[in-house]
Amino acid sequence: MLNCKQTSQLVSQSLDRRLSLRERIAVRLHLLICKYCKRFSQQLLAIRIGLQRMTKSMEEDTHLNMPSETKARIAKALEAESK
């Protein structure tokens, strides 16, 4: 049987790799009986979703534009490159 520390490590790893069947079963069993690890698991997922939302909202935020001086600087650099 897994303890909480082992479970938390596997839960984190499950975000980065596919757990083996054995690992998945062991984690699932622990989560069934341990509400603290279940919370932990839900919260890690919430963080990941939160980050995806944050990234998306930054990508779509039309107030976050590149300063026009920078665009001018890039335009100049591009002209220099094409010579």
Next chain:
Amino acid sequence: MLAMKTPNVHDWLTEHSDYLYRFALARLRDPHLAEDVVQETFIAAIKSPSFAEQSAPRTWLTGILKHKIIDVMRKNMREVVATDLMHEEDANMDEFFDETGHWAEKPLAWDIPHDALEQKQFLVILQQCMDKLPSKLAALFLMRDIHETDNEEICKELSITSTNAWVMLYRARMGIRKCLEIHWLQA
């Protein structure tokens, strides 16, 4: 016969630079770095042999940009050496769990908010918690959870093993979760 219209890179600059800038900023969190990688992207674009053929410039430019972003992230992680990783491995032993592997401080009940305004506040706190991480952990975490680089590529780019990556990501996530719990519940 229709002549192939050569794309005008200045039109591209006008049309796509803001989007590319935001894309980079969302991942690098630094306006100067974001500007630099966007500039490098456009320069790489005009130098590229396939420049003339691009019918979907935004997608293509974003592809170039992603590589430039990873280059920056890799540079930020360059100082990750064996001793750092050893330190990380030890550090995860004592802080969060007792000797029997139970939570030293049990996770409290909270969830991401559903209300739009609360979500905004949550994300502000999340950002602050990320800023508190040691910079190497933050860099790796950014690469994985925000830039969504897959684990294999991270390990290849940073010359670390999968195990190293998992340990550091675990540390980052434990830290962020704990910080969020403290500050979100206070809000």
